[in-house]
Structures are given as structure tokens and as C-alpha cells.
Amino acid sequence: MGNKNFRSLTMVLFVGLILVGCWDSGNIEQQNNVSLVIVDFNEEQYSFYIELANVLGGNLRDDQGGGGYSILHASGPSLIDARDQLNRRSDYPVFLGATRAVVFTQRMADKGIEEYINRIRREYDYRKSVVLLTSPTEPFLLISDETENDRSVGDAIEHTLENQKNEGQTVVVTVGDVLQIIALENVGFLLPQISSEEEENTLTGYTVFKDAKRIGTIPAEERKGIAYFLCSNPAFYYETKDENNHFIFNVVMVKKNIKPLYKDNQITFEIDMSFECELLYMNKITTITKEQQKHLSEELTKMIEDDVISAIKDSQRTYRTDYLGFYKYFRAKFLKEFKEMNWEEKYTQAEIKVKVKAKIEGGQGVDFNEKEE
Amino acid sequence: MQMITKYEERVKGLISNNPDINKRIIKGCSGEVCVLFIKQLTDREKLSNHIIQPIMHYITRKNNLMINPTIAMNSIILAENCLIEEEEGRLLENLLEGMTLILFSDTNTYIVVEIKLVASKSIAGPELTFTLKGARDTFIENLDTNLSLIRYRIKDPNLKICYHKVGRRTKTRVAIVYIDDLVNDAVVTEVEKRMNQIDIDGISASGDLEVMLSNDKLNFFPQSGIIERSDVACGALLEGKVLIIVEGSGIVLVVPKVFCEFLWSSEDNYDNPYFGLFSKVLRLLSIFFSISLSALFIIITSFSYDLLPAEYIITLSVSRANVPFNSLTGVLLLEGIVELLREALLRIPKQIGPAVGIVGAIIIGQAAISSGIFSPLLLMLVSLSFLASFVAPDFTIMNPLRLMKFFLILLSGTLGIFGFSFGLCFLMTMLISTNSFGIPYMAPFAPYNKRDVKKIFLYNKATTKQRPHFLRTNNQRRAK
DSSP states (O other): OOOOHHHHHHHHHHHHHHHOOOOOOOOTTTSSEEEEEEEEEEETEEEEEEEEOOOSSSTTSSSTTOOOEEEEEEESSSSSHHHHHHHHHHHOOOEEGGGGEEEEEEEEEHSSSHHHHHHHOOOTSSSOEEEEESSSSOOOHHHHHHHHOOHHHHHHHHHHHHHHTTTTTOOOOOOOOHHHHHHOOOOOOHHHEEEHHHHHEEEEEEEEEEEEEEEEEEEGGGGGHHHHHHOOSOOEEEEEEOOSSSSEEEEEEEEEEEEEEEETTTEEEEEEEEEEEEEEEESSOOOOOOOHHHHHHHHHHHHHEEEEEEEEIIIIIIIOOEEEEEHHHHHHHHHHHHHHHHHHHHHHHOOEEEEEEEEOOOOOOOOOOOOOO | HHHHHHHHHHHHHHHHHOEEEEEEEEEEETEEEEEEEEEEGBBBHHHIIIIIHHHHHHHSSSTTSSOOHHIIIIIIOOOOOOEEOOGGGGGGHHHTOEEEEEEEETTEEEEOOOOOOOOOOOOOOSSSSOOOSHHHHHHOOHHHHHHHHHHHHHHHHHEEEEEEOOOTTTOEEEEEETTTSSSSSSHHHHHHHHHHHOOOOOOOSHHHHHHHOOSSSTTTSSSSEEEEEEEHHHHHTTTTEHHHHHHEEOOEEEEEOGGGGTOOOOOHSSSSSHHHHHHHHHHHHHHHHHHHHHHHHHHIIIIIIIGOOOHHHHHHHHHHHOOOSSSSHHHHHHHHHHHHHHHHHHHSSSGGGHHHIIIIIIIIIHHHHHSSSSSHHHHHHHHHHHHHHOOOEEEEEEHHHHHHHHHHHHHHHHHHHHHHHHHHHHHHHHHHHEEETTTTTTTTBBOHHHHHHHHHHHTTTTTTOOGGGGGGGGGOBSSS
């Protein structure tokens, strides 16, 4: 490597230094790492409640430093003003890259979340995989319990959602999902709702959004039908009774086929769902006859079908918006027609045929093939 | 008598400058014989039994017979390696090379006898490259012994040994060894050419020669490998490589040697090919870790926090909460301490080495964490990087990479991920631009050869029947 090469290297480095301007070096510990953002709108004021990790506030004698979490509140007549106040109250730069969840209060959801979602899109450090929720609970109440225990509320909310998602019980909606739906127009969406119940943050159902504004709430008891459409591996417990016994089943959806049809300006969906129902236990251990088995199967089919139809009915009649994702199936097959039509209007008029098949399986020592004595 | 006197005068002059030259005059009726030798370089038992004693016996028993170089060499001297020399100018040169000279009173010619005795250690176990299954005999400082170790293993008539003398003053013998019908002729020509271009007063070890044989004296990367064990040297010869053995050095040079070969151990050849593959991938990863971990730490803690998953950002922030330095300063300080320990451990006597290790690893490490000067994660990464730097079987490749590590740290500390990417590109460009005696340094990756890549990763003599193509050997086939 001669002098010429050395000069070239120096030139490249020098030009790189000037042009790239990467002098934005900072220290990871000298920033306010946000783990949860609660956005509220009350009395014509936007408010941010952010949960910060106290990285530098801990006992210095402790090797690891750190001192739990604290809350920073800021408000203003607009989101920009609220953020401006937040920046003025923050001792270090606010870093949103560690945010685990964003919660909109019910008031904010009523006002509309589109502006904030678009803000997130512009914020370079916000992750598009951050989960979104709503809450009817007052922000301070939502935060207070966990903070007292030095636990991150954002962390706890994300883990609760992840756990429920893995169990096939709830839908997790991220910023990226909502951005995609908002871009489509005429399509609604759901956000999980979290509330403080008996001083514990609990998933209490879904908030229905249309045009990025809240139009209603679906309680947790009615979540099964929604999960069959929106979860990847939905699974729920079902309970059936007869005169003498009481049966608990674990019902897992194993197949879902939604077939869209479009004929004479009429949309039809043919839904075919198959479930495996594992008998977990019964009150009294008895032999189940084939007749009983058939009866249980019919009963379960009816219960599941009711849940599915109820979810569709809510979507088509009560809220009149497609938050169950039917548009994905239709658009995939009839893209041109989809672009030309008012989906919201057409969806509410669509005919949806549901076919549910529930197959019972024995479990934990229950043998359905046992011959009658 | 005239001749002897003439020689004696010359030798007298030499002895005054070189008092270690000894002479022994044997007088007979028909003339005198003068034996000149340097006693430190001569096997005196052989001198006595094979030269002096037979000459005296001849002279005293056959008083009237003439003694001359031809008669002496053919009928009297018992040493197996001797020749008649006529050139007066080589008298001193032969003596300084350790030869014993026999001068005659009535002729200009003299006999050069090789009965050298060079103090050397016995063949010992390896100190640089340990092995479980390989042979443990290593090269020593004696060139002939080293050649004998090779000849012992390779009985091929095509094994060729060419001798050179390097150094105007040291006249160090250098042997170039290769298998004639295997080796890439262009490599041999290149080695010969570079050897002939060397004009220096002296070399003392193979390390001197290694630098001089390089085609780019300022290039970071070594263009020849080093071999300590004779089985590895023979393996290299069978691969079509050229060995350069320097008199007085127990380390043999092997050329050509490409980058990935510095990371391959001879032990890999003796193992199951899958385990060999595992080891090779592990070493490649280790090389990457050793040069990049500290730089990546700086990038993550000072520039691109969001590269980490959200849950780790807070954990990492907390671990650095009470650290007084920024990442770049912390990394440079800790890497500096580690380099200091490495240098200290290399130089200090073996007996106190472990003590320094304890001081370095436990006391400094523990104290640094307790006092909050360094974050535990940084200490872990630097230690990992330090360990990873020892995995290369031929450690000479690690020295340039150590320098590159600091280069990457400085670039990352000033330019963030751009600097790191730039540094890696620069490193790759340097590696790709280098060649080892005409063979591309990054072969078989650049230029890419799929079959060679497979051969070198899944190398096994039983299954890989052909030699790597990039060596361009005369005979590609290793087995049928």
C-alpha cells in the first residue's frame, strides 16, 4: 500500500466525515427510554402520559443502577403542543424506540386516532410493531398499580397481549396493521381494550373503529366469534350440560376456508370452518355413548356457529363496518371490482353462509369407542 | 613448504581477526599437512578419528610416499562429505561456514571436509500448534535435521530441494522444498525470483525472510504461512505447496497460503469432515467476532439504539447507567488494557504468567466492574473478542486483524454504522487485492469457485479426491 493509496483512503474518510454527518453520537443511557405511551383527549386538551425507565435515577451503589419506572405527563391544545411540553419537561431526549405499547383512552378513541397514527409513521424511532390498545380507565389509574411494584406497565401489557395471542384468545394489532387499514378507507378495525378491574389491568374486549374513530365496544364475552376470523390459532373452552353431567371442551379451529363470490352485483361469502373439540373433563366420569357423542357434537357445532354468526351480525348490522377482514378475501379474488365499489356499503349487504363442523375427540382417558355394556 | 607458508601467512592474518580459527600441522618426510578448523563448529571427535589420525598413520607408516589432496581424499580421510577445492578466495568462506580445511605444502588445492557440529536442541513437541491426533515432532534450528524429517515422511524421488544462500555476511543457507511434479511451476519461479532479489547483509530467522519475500512490504496480511510440525509441512508439500526452510530457524515458511488456510488446522484433516466443517465455521465466526464486537457495541450504544429489540434497550441502558465514559472511550481503554495484558503475558517468564493472568482477569476485571468504570456487557464482549482472537491455528493472521479491530473501533466511534460498513469494505478490498505468490488471497471465495469452497470446507482425504483448483497444481488428482 503506497502513499497514493493512503492519500485516497484519507480523502474517502474526510469526504465521508463531511458528507455523511454521522456526528449524532449519543449515549444509550443518557436518554429517556419510553416503555408506554397513553394518549388522552380531555377538555379540548391532548395529553401524553409516558412511562419512563429510570436508568440514571437508581442507587449509585447498585452495580446495575436503575430505579424502576416513572410517569411524565404533558398536555396541550394539539398533539404538537403536548409533545412540545413533554420535551420541555424531559431531562434527556425522549427515545420512543423502546416503546412496548400505545394506549388510547376512550375519549381519544372517540375523537379519532388517525392523526396520532400518522405521527407515529413520521417518527423515525417509533417501531411499527408497537401494539395498540384502548382503555376506558383513567390514565393514572391504569399506570399506578404496576408502577408501585417497579414493573413496567408497557411491558406487562405487551406480555399479556402476546400471551393471549399465543393462546389463540385475542387479536394483537400493531401500528403497521392500522396504517395499512387506514390507507384502504371504508374498512374498520378493532383494537384490544384494557381496563383496570379490581386494581389489575385486564383485557376487557375490543373497541370498534370506523374511519379511525371509536364507534363501539365489544365485551370480552363476545370475543370468540371475532377470534375465529382474526386469530391464527383460535382456541376456547366450551361448556355443555345435560341432565346428569357437565362437559368441558377445548375447542380448536383446525381449518378455515372463506370463499368470496360476486354475481349480479351481490357479494356472497361461503365460510367453512372445522373444529376439533377435546373433552377436557366431565363432572362425573361415565361412559359416553355414541348417541351422546353425536348429541354433544351437534350442541358444540350450534354454540360455535352462534358465536360466528353473532360476530358477523355485529359487524354487518350493529357497527356496519368490516372489521373481521372479509375485504382481504374479496380483494384477493376481485381486485378490480373492489377498487370500484364502496366496500362498506356492499359488505353490509353481503350474504354470508356459515358452515361449521365440530369433531369431538376423547382426551385424558375418555374413550369414545368404548362399547356399551 | 612454500605453499604452506603462504597459506599459513594468510591464515595467521585471519586468526588475528578471528581467534576462533584453529590450526594443526602434521609433518611428514614428503611434506607438511595443515588442518584448519573452527573448534566451536567442528565435531572434534570426527576431526581426530577421521582426519588427523588417518593422516598421521599414513605419514608415519609410509614415510617415503607422497601425500596429496587426491590420495588423501581417496585413501586416507574417513569423512563422508569432502571435496577438493582450488579457489583460494573461498578459503575463509569455507572456514566460516564451519568446514574443516586440509592444506598441503606442495599444492594449491586443498580439501574441504564437512564434519560440522552445530549445537541444537533435540526434536521436541510443538509449542505453537498443539495436536491431539497429529505427529508431535517439530522442526529445529538445524537445516539438515529439518530436511531429514521431511525425507523421512516423503520418499518421492520428485521431492526437490534447492539451496540458496541469503545474506552477504551471514550466508544463511535456505532450502526451497517442493514436489516437482505437483507444484505450481509459477509459484516456484516466483519464489526463486524473490529469493534472488534479496540483497541484505544477513538474516537470522525465517521471520526476516518472510518479510523480504512479500511482494508488498507494507501490506497488513502475511503472504506465507508458518509451520512448526513436520507432518503439517509434508501435508503442505502433498498439497502442492513450497516450503522455505532457513538454517538456524525452527519455523518453516510455506507458500502460497490464502486467507482461509490460516484458519484451517491440520487437525481438521484427521477428524470427521462434519466436525471439521463445524470447527471451520466456528473459526470464521470467531474471526468476525474478534474484529467487530467492540465496534458493534459502540454502534449500538452510541448511534443506532433501535437496532436492538425494544426489551434490550432498557436493560442495556441500565447496565451502562453509572459508567463515566462514553462507549468509544470505554472500549478503547478496555481494549488497551487487554492488549497490555497480552503483551505482558507473551514476554514474562512462564512461572509468573498465571499470576499476571489472575491479576488481569480477576482483579482488574472485577475491580473495573465494581467501581463502575466499565459496563459488564462491554467487559464480556471484549473478553469474548480476546478469546476469539486465539482460535486461528496460524496466529500470524491475527496480528493484522488486531490492528483492523482498532481501525473499526475508531471508524465506528466517529461515523457509526457508516464507519463500520466502510471499515469492513476497506478490509475486504485489502484482502481481495492481496495475493500470495500469484494466488488470490481470498480464493476460493474471490474469485468464487463453488467446488473449491466445498472442498475446503468438507475436506477429507478419503472423500476429496482432488486438490483445490485455486492452487493450480500440476497434478490435481490426490486419489483415484
